Amino acid sequence: MLNRLEIVESIREIISTFPEEHDVEVNKSGLLNLDKIKYKAIKLADINAIDVELKVDESNQAGVGYDDELVNLYVTRKNELENHLQTLKMNFEEREILITKLNQNLKIHESYKTECEVAIQNLSEQADVPNLSENIKTGYIAQINNNNNIIADLIKSCGNIEQELLENKRKMDEIKIKISETKETIKEIEESIQRSEKVLNDNNEQSKIAKRNTLTNQNEDNRLILSIIEKDLEFPQAEIFLRLSEMIDLYDSSKIDENEVVDRLNKLLSKYNQIDKDSVCANKVVESTVINDMITEYDLRIKKLSTKIGNKDNYLTSVVHAVKRANEKNAIDQDLSKYNTELVKAKKHNIILLQTIAALESKNEKEAVVYQNLNAQSNKLITSVTLNSSNEEAIRQQLDEIAKNLKTSNAKSSRNKTSIEICEFDVKMNNEKINKYEEAINKLEQERVELENKTDSTEIDKFLLYKDETELNKLSEDKKILQTRKTFLDKNLEKMLVNLINGISTDRQIIKPKLVKDEIFDLVEDDAKYEPIEEEKIEYKQPENSLEAEQQTQNEPTIEDEVNDFREENANDLNMNLILGFERANKELVKKVKSNPKEIARKFKNKSNQLSNEVDVEVESQNLNQLLNNDQEVK
C-alpha cells in the first residue's frame, strides 16, 4: 500500500519518462470524481433532530492531508496518464500498419529474388553453350555478377527490415509494460482517493459522536446547574421545571435548535447570577482571582526583569565609558612618561654641554696665559737682539719658535671658541626643547586632572571590576538570559490570559456548540491548553508577607538556573525527547521492514488496542473511585 508521498513520487517518476511531444491538455471531466469528495454535503438531520449541513471545506481536507492542490494533482496526473495511454495506443496501431507494409515489401523482394535466381540459372545455362561468342558470354557473366550484387543488397535490406521489426517489437513490449504500470498507478491513485474518502467519512462519524456527546454533556451540566440553583437559592422550582421541560420538548421535537437552547439556558443562568453569582461560579471566580494574582505576579516579574535589563544596559554603557576614559588616561600617562624621559635626557645633555663649555673656557684661559708668556718671552728676546747682536741668529730662531707657538695657541683658542659657540647653540636648542616638553607635560597633567575629576570613584571601581573583557562578555550573556526569561514570561502570560478568558466564558455562560467538523481535532488541543496553569500556580505563588518575600529573594535561583529548569520542566511534562539527529537506515534493515508489511500493520494495531484499553481502564478506575466515594458519603 502506497502512502501519499510515495504516490506523488511514483507519478512524477512516470511523467518524467514521457516524451515532450506527448504532453496533452488536461481533460477536465476528470474533476467530477473530486467534486464528490470536495463538495459532498452530509446532512445530520438524524442527530438530535438538528439539521446541520456539514460541508467538507478546504481546511478539513487539509486536516487529513488531502488538500486541493494534492487532489488536483492526482486528477491532473490521472488525466495526463489516460491521454498518454491513448497516444501510446495510437502509436501502437501506426506501428502495426508499418509492420504490415514492411512484411508486404519483404514478400515482394523475396519474389523478386526468386525471379532473379531463376534468371541467373537460365543465364548460367546459356553461358555454357559453346557456340556463343565470347563477348556475349562475358556480358552474361557481368549481368550475373550484377544480379548477384542486387540479390546481396536485397538480402541485406531484408536483414535491416527484420532488425527494424525486432526493434519495433521490443518497443511495443516496453510500451505494453508502461501501459500496465500506468494502469497500476491509476488503480493505486483511485484506491488512495477511496481511502481518503473513507477517512473523511470516519471523521464525520466521529464528529457526529463527539457532537452528540457534547450536547449530552451540556444537557447534564445544565441539569446540574439547575439543581444547584434550586437547592441553594430556592429559585422557583416549578417555574424552572416548567421552562426546562418546555425547552426539552421543543428541542426534542426540533422546534428549536441548540442555539436557542443555549440562549434560553443563558437567560436562566443570568437570572440565577442576579440572585447570587457567587454560589455557582464561586470556584471559578476564585480560580480567576488566583490567575489574576498570578498575572499580576508575572507583570511584576516582567517589570522587574525589564528594569534589570535596563540597569544592565546602563551599567554596560557606564563601564564602556569608564573603559574609554581609562584608555585616554593611559594614553596621557604614556605621553607624559615619554615627555618626562625626553626632558630628563635634554636636561642631562644640557649639563654635559655646560660642562664642556666650562672646560673649553678653562682651556682658553690657559691658552691666554701661554700666549701672554710667549709674548713676554718674545719681547724679551727682541730687546736682547738689540743689545747683543752676536746671538742674533739664535735669538731669531727662538723668536720664530715662539711665533709658531703663538700661532698654534691662537688657533687652539679660536677652535675652542667655535666649540663653545656650538655648545651654547645646543644648550639654547635644548632649552627650547625642555620648555616645549615642560609645556606639554603641564598640559597633559592638566588633562589628566580634568579626566580624573570627570571619573567618579564608583566608576573607577566599576572599571577595576570589569575592565577585563571576560567580565563584559558575562554581562552581555546575563542580559541575553534575562531577555530569554522575559520572552518565556510573556508567552506564558499570553497563554494564561487565553485560559482566563476561556475560564470566565465557561463560567458565565454555556459555550455554543462548535462546528461539527472541528470538534474532534479541537478536543485534542483543549486537553493541553489548561496544563500550564497548574504548573505556574505552584511555581510562582505570591509570598504573603515581606519577610517571606525577602527570604524567597535570597534563596531565589539565578536567572540562568530558572531558564534551564523551565526548559527541563517543559520537556519532562510533555514527555518530550530531544532529537539528536537523523541518519539514513541501512539497506538490510529497510528490506527487513518492507518484507513484512502485514506483520508491522498487526503490531501497530496491537499498539492502538493497547492505547484504547488504557483509556478504558482509566475511565473504569474513575468510575470505581466515584462509586467508592458515594458509598462513603452514604455511610
Add this chain to the structure above:
Amino acid sequence: MERRIENIIELANGEKYFVYKQAVYKKDNYFAVISVSENEKELTSKYKILHEIVQDASTYVEEVADHKLFDLIGKYLGILEK
C-alpha cells in the same frame, strides 16, 4: 518539513527508531516508527507514532498517546491492520 522515511531517529534518552511512514497533519509532522537495536540492524518491539515539536530552535518528539489520534493517523498512513 523534510522527508524522513527510512531514516533512523536518535533521541537524547538513547533510544533509536526507524521511520516507517510519515504524515503531515494540521501542519505538524508525525512519524510511524519502530524501535531498533543500538547497532541499528535489528527491529525491536516498540511500535509508536511520534509527534514532532519544534521549540526554542530544538526539535523534540512526543509519543502520541491519544488512541483516537493514533487511529486517525494510522488509518491515513494505511499502517493499521483492517
